[in-house]
Amino acid sequence: xxxxxxxxxxxxxxxxxxxxxxxxxxxxxxxxxxxxxxxxxxxxxxxxxxxxxxxxxxxxxxxxxxxxxxxxxxxxxxxxxxxxxxxxxxxxxxxxxxxxxxxxxxxxxxxxxxxxxxxxxxxxxxxxxxxxxxxxxxxxxxxxxxxxxxxxxxxxxxxxxxxxxxxxxxx
Numbered sequence: 001x002x003x004x005x006x007x008x009x010x011x012x013x014x015x016x017x018x019x020x021x022x023x024x025x026x027x028x029x030x031x032x033x034x035x036x037x038x039x040x041x042x043x044x045x046x047x048x049x050x051x052x053x054x055x056x057x058x059x060x061x062x063x064x065x066x067x068x069x070x071x072x073x074x075x076x077x078x079x080x081x082x083x084x085x086x087x088x089x090x091x092x093x094x095x096x097x098x099x100x101x102x103x104x105x106x107x108x109x110x111x112x113x114x115x116x117x118x119x120x121x122x123x124x125x126x127x128x129x130x131x132x133x134x135x136x137x138x139x140x141x142x143x144x145x146x147x148x149x150x151x152x153x154x155x156x157x158x159x160x161x162x163x164x165x166x167x168x169x170x171x
Contacts, residue, residue, distance in 0.1 A: 006108075019096040022103040023063070029110040030059040036114050040121050066106065071099045 034055045035045075045051055072091060075098055079090045 009104075015097070019099055022100040023067075026063055026103040026106050026110075027059055029107045030062055031055060033110040033114055034059055037117060040117055063103075063106075066102060067099060071095060071102055074098060074102070 038051065038055070039045075043051060072095075075091050075094055076087055078094075079085075079087055084090050
């Protein structure tokens with residue numbers, strides 16, 4: 001319900017939110033986020049298996065400041081404006097629901113960041129590969145007019161090796 005009716009879903013979480021599913025989902029989304037971002041950058045997990053353990057630890061440590069610092073500060077700020085009792089009482093009554101809402105918002109932020117990263121990388125790669133295709137077409141035309149210039153352009157595109165394409169042979 002959070003994704004198709006976010007306001008109503010967050011109200012439901014605020015009213016009857018449990019903390020354990022929110023933390024587990026936030027931890028899983030943070031792990032997925034870390035692995036996908038590192039995969040997009042080009043870090044290989046088969047060559048460096050210690051990256052897996054580091055990502056699991058980093059995902060847990062990135063959730064701790066949210067649970068330990070951010071949620072109590074939000075509860076303190078809300079208690080300053082809407083006085084419901086002492087800070088300890090408000091924290092005891094409201095911590096689980098407030099933390100659940102914050103963690104679900106964190107999950108949504110992770111998912112949106114993953115989607116934006118994938119789309120921006122695909123857009124960038126498509127533009128770069130399109131430029132290389134234009135260079136290769138120019139290479140074909142130049143080969144017809146000047147063998148030396150075409151050889152220089154072809155050697156430059158072969159050395160780049162971008163987009164996983166094999167260099168085109170014109171001979």
